[in-house]
Amino acid sequence: MLNIEIDGKALEVEHGSTIIDAADKAGIPIPRFCYHPKLSVAANCRMCLVQVEKFNKPLPACATPVADGMKIFTRSKSAIEAQKSVMEFLLINHPLDCPICDQGGECDLQDIAVAYGTSGSRYTEEKRVVFNKNIGPLVSTDMTRCIQCTRCVRFLQEVGGMMELGMVGRGEHAEITAYVDKSVNSELSGNIIDLCPVGALTSKPFRYSARSWELTRRPSIAPHDGLGSHIEVHVKDNKVMRVLPREKESINECWLSDRDRFSYEGLNSPDRLKVPMIKHNGAWVETDWKTALEFAAGQIKDITNEHGSEALGVLVSPNSTMEEGYLAKKLANGLGCGNVDYRLRQTDFRLDGKRQGTPWMGINIHEIEELDRILVIGSNLRNEHPLLAQRFRKAVANGAELSVISPLDNDPLMDIAHKVIVRPNDMVNVLGQILKAMSGLQRLSLCLPPSLNQLLEEIKVRPNTQAIAESMAGHGKDYDLISPKVGIFLGNMALSDPRFTEMYSMAEAIGGISGAKGGILPAAANSTGMHMMGVMPSSTGMHARAMLEVPRKAYLIVNIEPELDCQHAALAKAAMEKAECVVALTAFKSQALEHADVLLPIAPFTETSGTFMSMEGRVQSFTAVTKPLGECRPAWKVLRVLANTLGLQGFDYETSEQVKDAIFAGEKPSAVVWRSLNNNLKQLVEIQVNIKHEGLQRIGEVPQYESDPIVRRSPPLQKTKYNIKPMARMCAIQLEALGLVEGDVVQVKQDKGSAVLTVKLDNHVAKGCVRVAAAHEDTVGLGDLMGDITVEKLSAEQLQAHTNASMEARA
Amino acid sequence: MLSPQAIEKIDYELTKYPADQRIAAVMSALRIVQTERGWLSKESITDVAQYLRIPEIAALEVAGFYNMYDLSPVGQYKITVCTNISCMLRDSDEIVDHLKEKLGVGFNEVTADGKFCLKEGECMGACGGAPLMTVNNHTMHEFLTPEKVDAILEELK
Amino acid sequence: MTTPTTAAASTPMNSYEAGKPVMTDLNGQTLLCLRTLAEENPASLETYIKLGGYSALKRIVSEKTKATDIITQVKTSGLRGRGGAGFPTGLKWSFMPRYFDGVKYLVCNSDEGEPGTFKDRDIIRYNPHQLIEGMAIAAYTLGARVGYNYIHGEIWQDYEIFEAALHEAKAAGYLGENLFGTNFCFDLYAVHGYGAYICGEETALIESIEGKKGQPRFKPPFPASYGVFGKPTNVNNTESYASIPWIMQHGGEAFAALGVPNSGGTKLFSVSGHVGKPGNYEVKMGTPFTELLEMAGGVWKGRKLKAVIPGGPSTPVMPASAIMGATMDYEGLSKARSSLGAGSMIVMDETTCMVKALHRLSYFFYEESCGQCTPCREGTGWVYRVITRIVNGKGKMEDLDLLTDVSNNISGRTICALGEAAATPVLSFIKHFRPEFEYYIQHGKSMVESQNDAVVDGKAEPK
Ligand SMILES: Cc1cc2nc3c(=O)[nH]c(=O)nc-3n(C[C@H](O)[C@H](O)[C@H](O)COP(=O)(O)O)c2cc1C
Ligand code: SF4
Numbered sequence A: 001m002l003n004i005e006i007d008g009k010a011l012e013v014e015h016g017s018t019i020i021d022a023a024d025k026a027g028i029p030i031p032r033f034c035y036h037p038k039l040s041v042a043a044n045c046r047m048c049l050v051q052v053e054k055f056n057k058p059l060p061a062c063a064t065p066v067a068d069g070m071k072i073f074t075r076s077k078s079a080i081e082a083q084k085s086v087m088e089f090l091l092i093n094h095p096l097d098c099p100i101c102d103q104g105g106e107c108d109l110q111d112i113a114v115a116y117g118t119s120g121s122r123y124t125e126e127k128r129v130v131f132n133k134n135i136g137p138l139v140s141t142d143m144t145r146c147i148q149c150t151r152c153v154r155f156l157q158e159v160g161g162m163m164e165l166g167m168v169g170r171g172e173h174a175e176i177t178a179y180v181d182k183s184v185n186s187e188l189s190g191n192i193i194d195l196c197p198v199g200a201l202t203s204k205p206f207r208y209s210a211r212s213w214e215l216t217r218r219p220s221i222a223p224h225d226g227l228g229s230h231i232e233v234h235v236k237d238n239k240v241m242r243v244l245p246r247e248k249e250s251i252n253e254c255w256l257s258d259r260d261r262f263s264y265e266g267l268n269s270p271d272r273l274k275v276p277m278i279k280h281n282g283a284w285v286e287t288d289w290k291t292a293l294e295f296a297a298g299q300i301k302d303i304t305n306e307h308g309s310e311a312l313g314v315l316v317s318p319n320s321t322m323e324e325g326y327l328a329k330k331l332a333n334g335l336g337c338g339n340v341d342y343r344l345r346q347t348d349f350r351l352d353g354k355r356q357g358t359p360w361m362g363i364n365i366h367e368i369e370e371l372d373r374i375l376v377i378g379s380n381l382r383n384e385h386p387l388l389a390q391r392f393r394k395a396v397a398n399g400a401e402l403s404v405i406s407p408l409d410n411d412p413l414m415d416i417a418h419k420v421i422v423r424p425n426d427m428v429n430v431l432g433q434i435l436k437a438m439s440g441l442q443r444l445s446l447c448l449p450p451s452l453n454q455l456l457e458e459i460k461v462r463p464n465t466q467a468i469a470e471s472m473a474g475h476g477k478d479y480d481l482i483s484p485k486v487g488i489f490l491g492n493m494a495l496s497d498p499r500f501t502e503m504y505s506m507a508e509a510i511g512g513i514s515g516a517k518g519g520i521l522p523a524a525a526n527s528t529g530m531h532m533m534g535v536m537p538s539s540t541g542m543h544a545r546a547m548l549e550v551p552r553k554a555y556l557i558v559n560i561e562p563e564l565d566c567q568h569a570a571l572a573k574a575a576m577e578k579a580e581c582v583v584a585l586t587a588f589k590s591q592a593l594e595h596a597d598v599l600l601p602i603a604p605f606t607e608t609s610g611t612f613m614s615m616e617g618r619v620q621s622f623t624a625v626t627k628p629l630g631e632c633r634p635a636w637k638v639l640r641v642l643a644n645t646l647g648l649q650g651f652d653y654e655t656s657e658q659v660k661d662a663i664f665a666g667e668k669p670s671a672v673v674w675r676s677l678n679n680n681l682k683q684l685v686e687i688q689v690n691i692k693h694e695g696l697q698r699i700g701e702v703p704q705y706e707s708d709p710i711v712r713r714s715p716p717l718q719k720t721k722y723n724i725k726p727m728a729r730m731c732a733i734q735l736e737a738l739g740l741v742e743g744d745v746v747q748v749k750q751d752k753g754s755a756v757l758t759v760k761l762d763n764h765v766a767k768g769c770v771r772v773a774a775a776h777e778d779t780v781g782l783g784d785l786m787g788d789i790t791v792e793k794l795s796a797e798q799l800q801a802h803t804n805a806s807m808e809a810r811a
Numbered sequence B: 001m002l003s004p005q006a007i008e009k010i011d012y013e014l015t016k017y018p019a020d021q022r023i024a025a026v027m028s029a030l031r032i033v034q035t036e037r038g039w040l041s042k043e044s045i046t047d048v049a050q051y052l053r054i055p056e057i058a059a060l061e062v063a064g065f066y067n068m069y070d071l072s073p074v075g076q077y078k079i080t081v082c083t084n085i086s087c088m089l090r091d092s093d094e095i096v097d098h099l100k101e102k103l104g105v106g107f108n109e110v111t112a113d114g115k116f117c118l119k120e121g122e123c124m125g126a127c128g129g130a131p132l133m134t135v136n137n138h139t140m141h142e143f144l145t146p147e148k149v150d151a152i153l154e155e156l157k
Numbered sequence C: 001m002t003t004p005t006t007a008a009a010s011t012p013m014n015s016y017e018a019g020k021p022v023m024t025d026l027n028g029q030t031l032l033c034l035r036t037l038a039e040e041n042p043a044s045l046e047t048y049i050k051l052g053g054y055s056a057l058k059r060i061v062s063e064k065t066k067a068t069d070i071i072t073q074v075k076t077s078g079l080r081g082r083g084g085a086g087f088p089t090g091l092k093w094s095f096m097p098r099y100f101d102g103v104k105y106l107v108c109n110s111d112e113g114e115p116g117t118f119k120d121r122d123i124i125r126y127n128p129h130q131l132i133e134g135m136a137i138a139a140y141t142l143g144a145r146v147g148y149n150y151i152h153g154e155i156w157q158d159y160e161i162f163e164a165a166l167h168e169a170k171a172a173g174y175l176g177e178n179l180f181g182t183n184f185c186f187d188l189y190a191v192h193g194y195g196a197y198i199c200g201e202e203t204a205l206i207e208s209i210e211g212k213k214g215q216p217r218f219k220p221p222f223p224a225s226y227g228v229f230g231k232p233t234n235v236n237n238t239e240s241y242a243s244i245p246w247i248m249q250h251g252g253e254a255f256a257a258l259g260v261p262n263s264g265g266t267k268l269f270s271v272s273g274h275v276g277k278p279g280n281y282e283v284k285m286g287t288p289f290t291e292l293l294e295m296a297g298g299v300w301k302g303r304k305l306k307a308v309i310p311g312g313p314s315t316p317v318m319p320a321s322a323i324m325g326a327t328m329d330y331e332g333l334s335k336a337r338s339s340l341g342a343g344s345m346i347v348m349d350e351t352t353c354m355v356k357a358l359h360r361l362s363y364f365f366y367e368e369s370c371g372q373c374t375p376c377r378e379g380t381g382w383v384y385r386v387i388t389r390i391v392n393g394k395g396k397m398e399d400l401d402l403l404t405d406v407s408n409n410i411s412g413r414t415i416c417a418l419g420e421a422a423a424t425p426v427l428s429f430i431k432h433f434r435p436e437f438e439y440y441i442q443h444g445k446s447m448v449e450s451q452n453d454a455v456v457d458g459k460a461e462p463k
């Protein structure tokens, strides 16, 4: 600790901190533009100049380390002179157009100019004009307002992981720009809007739609991934106008992914369902709630009465709240039906009943950056968890060694130390190799269960897997092996794979040997919560996949578009088509709900209260930020009334809090969670390791802006470059083996379903795989996300027929 | 696509830096490509960025920062006259006027036949030989007089 | 490319006006930094070795001279950094961390681009091996494994001369692995700028070596702890390194004795502007200004001296009266209220319009500001625009105070010293030649040119 003095106030500060750190901690204001605690120090704006005793020049507080005995003056004559002069310089070329600037009212330059500037300018020469740049559908530019603080440049490079903006030119001619004609494609790009201290970078969707002081700000929780980011929803006239991050250091810090920031535009989509609807003689008719609910209840009752309660299937989105999930399950169980599930994109359910608790990410989010070795299995991190990826990036920047096993070689924008890019089948074998190598390295082979040892026997370890094993075992480098900082994580591609059980078991064994933390990276906002509450089949019930494979007579679906949200699109579609009755609780009208019979308009997260449990087990409740649109009702209420209408007992909840209390049985949520989270298996599951399986495998990724009904309807997100039509993507070797070239049109087939797609060369795809995106109307005819697939080039006639058909469809 | 000659030269420059610092060769790589192609088009900068495996914008930042890179065509011969103080004191203005008249162009303009472009330069670190100019960055002519300028232009024609 | 080279370029020896290299003989002593100059083939390894070159390096490395002993010699020599700031070289060397796990770097700053500075160019093209030897000795002393010489972009032909010298030295075993059969290894490379004055600033230069824009870094940390590729790095000017072999050959005291107290050795002065024989003059520190001016052929065309910028535009301009009695050394010039800078003497005769001279200089700083920090980026443009307005006849009397004020507001508030450099000419020109500025504002035209039209040479010079 060092003793310093700022403005006469004695302070004790940590070694290595800067003047601005010390002042910020002590609540002494120092103006700044370029400094940001999460970015490297540029010290270029010079706004933070302060006087330091024994120095004849003012020093930048943001870059000057404190020294013992330092006396600092932030408001002395020399400091004020310096600050005023910098302010004057900043304003000479800045347009004074606050009344029409979108930043007006929340502009650092405006605020600091009032506090630290002088009135009137001595500058009478011509002002600089800078042309605006088009950097994509999310961020709008007004570059004449730029004050060259380079926060945006540094953010994209340091946090986003890729240099997408630069300051080109010299001196006064220097301009912030992307490369010629390029857009900023970072999935975290919206943060540069918040970072820009002036109105140079603003939100394109929000532009000119409201003044900052007209907005009511309400806290909420982001609903699209398991991070549980804290957000602030800005509302005007009962409409969500924009979403900003709310600072939460341990979760989202001060950032937000673009998905969480811009998805709100989907809330105001014309697709929104505003009144209940019933299908009448094949046509949709609007109706009132009473009629709709009675119709729905009547249908469900009739069918369950006639065919037994197991004729009903209940599918709940993992993005639904805990309250919604709980009531859906309770409703099903009340009818005596055990067919409930939230795991819509899972194929392999062999671990059901074998776990000790609720699977989770196995570590706290903020601890990721402290890891020194990381193994990521089957995850396209930036696509699945855009903001979480940034924590991994920090870990790697801090020196962590990242190993990756995946069928996709996507650039995570961080250094990968070791990677094995193979077909999903082979991922299991690779994990086996690592396990074998590790047990050898640690001389632990004897400790492994004999059955596993036997399985590993015939496996041969290859050099690249040996390298990962050595990294996991902490060989060669000076790691702390007493409290190892190793993390192992399984992502979406592993979670959807038919061999998930194998991957999970191996990962657990590797984790055991290396002392790793970690677990799964659940995909959705409430996956962990749903699991903990057991929104899953009863011992006799059917899981999500079975409910579609063996179609039910009736379905109750909550917050999903079945063919887009389920792992087997074709099965989902067929099941809905065949069912006698589909009751859909949905916020949107949808092509995917054409085969439903009743549509009950529910409130999306902004219009209801509820609770999400994040991937790290954090239980976070939120309240509505606007009133429900039209006749929409919170889904928990709809489920309650539906249960009442069905004549079920115990559904007398008045508020969502009462539902929450019921979930936690009046206990403190964290206590319940603490008891429940556990990634361990009760017993070793029977697994197969040396899998020999020929044939092509599909990698059915869900693109990040197709992940749920809200994001699918956000126009700005859909305009980004991530919105590309699904194609049959293969690496060069694979294309050659199949005699295909980029641009060919092929028919891909899975089970009985098929899709006609264009071939795309994508060397990020492992040999033996075809990457075909899911959650898209073009691929709803296909099957398993991760499963066998065939590819055939269309004959000339077929091609002609296909073109004609698609032309017709367009007309 | 970079020419094999350019690649060979860039590879030589790369030997000067640690293997994980390919970006360090960007200055010379841009210089090599510009010398070969006359100026730095967007495609040229992309080529360099790809070869060095660096973000394109990082290469553009460098190309846009240093005066001797040309981001627009400069004709066959780019003539850069220093007009800074030491040269100015020795009548560089006269040389500039002479060149403007002879070539019929102003600063930053290319002659109609695409042969010459005239640029104003900053101090070239050779003020003892003022007034002076460079031709295509790499050849310096000192102690200029209008007659000497004429002779140089004659040779270039 | 088929650009023909001129006679001057193909035979650098003859580039000076008189057709002869400019030299002095230091009262019977050989030249120091340019000691090969009188030889027929000055840049060759052969010439350098003939004059005793590389012997100091060989002795030091083979005898395993202690680094601290070398640093002591350099300290004794009174050698101060020739790049402009005049920081004692021996002291700077002592800041390099002795023990460091990894590669340490050595950087030579040959980016001279400050108007009026052209001395390092002559070292590179006439005596490159002395620079190489000086750097090798420094590398040995400081434990640097790799060195870079960053050469100003426009003197391309000299860059090539230096590259050739490096290959020669390497082939002859003065650079590379296990030199002189010891475990001392040193790789030295030439790298080039490509037109940016700011890269003369040492941290901008380091950024540039790393393949980035030449934007200065905030200091601390200084290069000695965080330099090239983030590793400890020593940066010195070309002339500083080139002085080292002589110091190691003759001893620090001999070097110190050449100069005056606090300014050891000889110094290269780049004399440009209105003199009879512009060029580099290597003289002892402390040489009277008048002597130097005389060597350089005096004020040309028989005109009267008006003003001198003694060390490049970042040093205050001096009216003739102030410099006539001064001696050319650090203290001599600071006593005369300017400074030695890089020894770049720009001489202006009575026909010089100080308003226009300042206009040109202000344009230079405006153009060359790297643009990262606010006062310099915005202030240099402001200053330039106001002076432009004055030159265009639209000046106002308040502008002079405004210029002074804006310059004071740039100075001392920037990341690097370019801020001060940009402010210095404005402040010193207005201070010493205020009436000329006032005349220009009042009459909308230049005082000197009006007089010239009437008097000088009897005929009007078209401007
Ligand atoms: C704007 C600016 C330009 C500079 N230009 C040069 C230069 O051209 N050559 C040089 O040696 N030093 C230059 N310097 C000084 C260097 O930063 C550095 O102090 C010097 O290279 C150190 O070497 P020395 O100690 O041997 O003088 C410049 C400094 C500034 C602020
Ligand atoms: S003072 Fe000027 S040149 Fe130096 S860092 Fe600041 S902007 Fe760049």
Ligand code: FES
Pocket (backbone or CB within 6 Å): A031, A032, A033, A034, A035, A042, A043, A044, A045, A046, A047, A048, A049, A060, A061, A062, A063
């Ligand atoms: S905040 Fe310190 S210089 Fe910008």
